Amino acid sequence: MNARALIALAVADFRERVRRPAYAATLLAAVGLACLAVPSAASHWTILDVGGYRGVYTSAWIGTATALAGALWLTTGGFYVVRDAIGRDERTGVGRLLAATSLSTPAYLLGKFLSNFLVLASMAGVLALTAPLMQLARGESFAVDPVALLVPFAVMTLPPLALTAAAAVLFETVPLLRSGVGNVVWFGVSMAFMMAGQGPHAPLGGFGVRQAADSMRVAMADQGISVRSRDFSLGLTMVDEPLRTFRWDGFTPDGAFLGGRLLFFVLALALALLPALWFGRFDPARRLLGAPAEGVQAGSAHGAAAAAEGAQAAGSAHGAAGPAAAEPQVPALFGGVPASAARRGRAFPFWRLLAGELRILAQGVSRWWWLAAAAVTVAGFVTPEPTMLLPVAWIWPVLIWSRLGTQRVEHGLDGLLGAYPTPSRGLLAEWAAGVVFTAVTGVAPLVRMAVAADWPGVGAWTGGAILVPSLALALGVACRTHRVFQVVYLVVWYLAVNGVAAVDYMGVVRSGGSPAGLSALAVAAVALLLVGVALAVRTARHATR
Amino acid sequence: MNRTPLQGTPTLELEHVTKVYKGGKRAVDAVSLRLGAGLLGLLGPNGAGKSSLMRIAATVTRPTSGKILFDGTDVVSRPNALREVLGYLPQDFGVYPHLSAREFLSYLAAVKGLSARSARRRIEELLELVNLTEAGRRPLGKYSGGMLRRVGIAQALLADPKVLIVDEPTAGLDPEERVRFRTLLSDLAEDRVVLLSTHIVSDIESVASDIAIVARGRLLRRGAPEELLREVDGQVWETVAGPAEVAALRERYVISRTVRTADGVRLRLLSATPPGGGAVRVTPDLEDVYLAVVNGSAGQSLRQAGAGAGR
Known part of the structure; x- marks a missing residue:
């Protein structure tokens, strides 16, 4: 394996990413996370809570708190930041150039892993740089100890981030996980890891919480604070009273702990190299043309052609043959000027445009998807509670919704449609298609609530049916990627399903038989605001084109 | 207007x-x-x-x-x-x-x-x-x-x-x-x-x-094509050169075509004055016009004609 090539690959990929505007946003998010990890003394929000206590804001405490917050959230969120390294090579065609060089597949995968890790490590680096500033800002201790600040990042944050970097490579090489399904799967996997990683018996020491917690309890006991039934809590929580303080000067990691940390890197390397067994090196002939369009199909005519060309066993001179097609030689083309008239209707054909947008929204969705959606709908008619299956019905289409607002960019149609009249109508038709789609997938609870005259429930359902596609459209238009909606929606849905009424957009959190969440009117108002945002962003982009 | x-x-x-x-x-x-x-x-x-x-x-x-x-x-x-x-x-x-x-x-x-x-x-x-x-x-x-x-x-x-x-x-x-x-x-x-x-x-x-x-x-x-062609009329030449001379000709003139033949390399080039070496004047085509204009090697008459651009 050529180390120079490997490093060159990783550095080039890293440069390409950090020069995108989105990278600045991820660094800002890291700064925000550092602020969140060190709340003010009077705050009721906390990330690290030892049974009602926290450490005085010394370098050791702030370093550990921000490092653990980074480990916790960057592990989950960082995946979505870095998961496009191989997909981008495929889209831009760089992958095919690399495939024709002597660069080995393991070296390529390792290069992508390193690049992923560099991006994540740079985010952790921003956390580490923000930490001393937060220490000085909070003003409880002005003795900045760089070692106490930085060691937690090295032993707590970086090891799980290595796993995230490797998982991103792995996911991109598995056809099913490469699509939006991978985003959903990772959300589940990382949630499970987040829970398990904090436990006392977490594999490989998890986030390293146990060693820190043990040391904190010892410090508390030394300071005469009872440690009995004082649980260690990591994660954003709200407490009734601001936390009391104790002095903690950090912990010294032992050999076993460091060995466990090292194993994270070994495991990450193995995970990143595993796809060498099946990775196709961008050979279009090994691509599934029937797979979902996301990240597989072309973003441009040339790309689509390349994809098609690769899949074509034998194309005629006129290119009329598809894969495995054997059609007769085509006759002459461009036979003359079209004679039929192109008449505009008296009214704008909104319904046909809506039908077209529905077709585009649902393009390429497999019959298995529809079958599962139909099963959920049928089951929704027979459950004891009308809204019991609504969360399932409204998580299943998450990958379809995430196409809203992104498809014309993703498939390279911006230039073409930019010369078409009245772009706002197209956007409204796209939104309407999203609403229709949402309504169809959640029709069973609606019918049952209407039959039972549960009008508050019907109202909440209506608000949700409008909100979800509006959120998808706004995020899709603003961010031009599926991922942001997929992650945001998963988090909101997860909170709603877990009974957080404040974000219940479906009306599933009930109190006294009625929806306990936001009023339907408020949800609808937010939805319309989001549509307005989408419209404004697209109009502004058009104005500054 | x-x-x-x-x-x-x-x-x-x-x-x-x-x-x-x-x-x-x-x-x-x-x-x-x-x-x-x-x-x-x-x-x-x-x-x-x-x-x-x-x-x-x-x-x-x-x-x-x-x-x-x-x-x-x-x-x-x-x-x-x-x-x-x-x-x-x-x-x-x-x-x-x-x-x-x-x-x-x-x-x-x-x-x-x-x-x-x-x-x-x-x-x-x-x-x-x-x-x-x-x-x-x-x-x-x-x-x-x-x-x-x-x-x-x-x-x-x-x-x-x-x-x-x-x-x-x-x-x-x-x-x-x-x-x-x-x-x-x-x-x-x-x-x-x-x-x-x-x-x-x-x-x-x-x-x-x-x-x-x-x-x-x-x-x-x-x-119009004929107008543009007129502007380089008399400025397109063909000559046959030995391999050693080709590099020098490339440096001095805009070459619009090169064909290797048994007698040497036949070059089509643009020049306001006869390039010598037995070069013969040939009828220009649009490719010559294009190269002359893009490379700025056409004569003064071409540049004057440019005043009409954008009509």
């Missing part, structure tokens, strides 16, 4: 159009063009600013300064006035890969506001025209590059445009398709504004009655 269009004859005017991208790159520099019915071939090297100019003319990109008028209406502020009668084929464009050609065109017809009946007829006719009737039900993701290009041509003609802007349209077409497409453009140009950009001289010389040459964002020349 007369701004009153003739009855039924569309006019598209670009007045001092400039486009400066973020970072200061001046892609289009004070270009003025007036287009009536007919085909204007926009010729220029890669990176000359042709595509930027085409996007500006098609209302996709907003110029940094300057005006674009369609039948007297400012389409920078009111783009729909042009978009409703425009057919635009960008150099690079995408498709929805799971839609068939028929579905895709049907969607675009709805965006254009065509009536259902009219759209149906028009799509069938266009699919036949570009010979995709058989493939019309197959997902676009399975089309070859040439087939996609033909879908692009069909969508540009969908609403029977008065103005047709096609950017490097023959990329991906085979030689026979190129010839037929050029003929189609020529036929369409009878009563429409057709703006065709390319860096391939042969795409233009057989159909364009009007040629504009651009480089480094500027309009360098505009004229």
